[in-house]
Amino acid sequence: MSLGVRLLYMIVYAVVFWILCWILAVAALTQFVLTVLAGRRNEDIVRFGSGLARYAQQVIEFLTFVTEQTPFPFSDWPGARGGGP
Numbered sequence: 001m002s003l004g005v006r007l008l009y010m011i012v013y014a015v016v017f018w019i020l021c022w023i024l025a026v027a028a029l030t031q032f033v034l035t036v037l038a039g040r041r042n043e044d045i046v047r048f049g050s051g052l053a054r055y056a057q058q059v060i061e062f063l064t065f066v067t068e069q070t071p072f073p074f075s076d077w078p079g080a081r082g083g084g085p
Helices: 003-038 043-063
Strands: none
C-alpha cells in the first residue's frame, strides 16, 4: 500500500478510534448501571466489550505501522475472547 493511500486510511481510522472511545464510554456506563440494577454483569456487553477491545488493538496496530492489515470494515470483525472473571 502506498503511503498516500495509507495516510487516507490512517485519517479514517483516527476518526473511527475517536468514535470507538465514545462507544466504550457508553458501554461501560451501561454495564455499570445494569450491574447495579441486576446485581450481575450483562454477558452480552461483556462479549461486545471483548470484541471492541480487540478491534481497538487492531486499529492502534494499524495506526502505528505494526501491521499493514486494515481493520474492520476492510477485514472481519474480531471475535470475542472468553468472558473472563
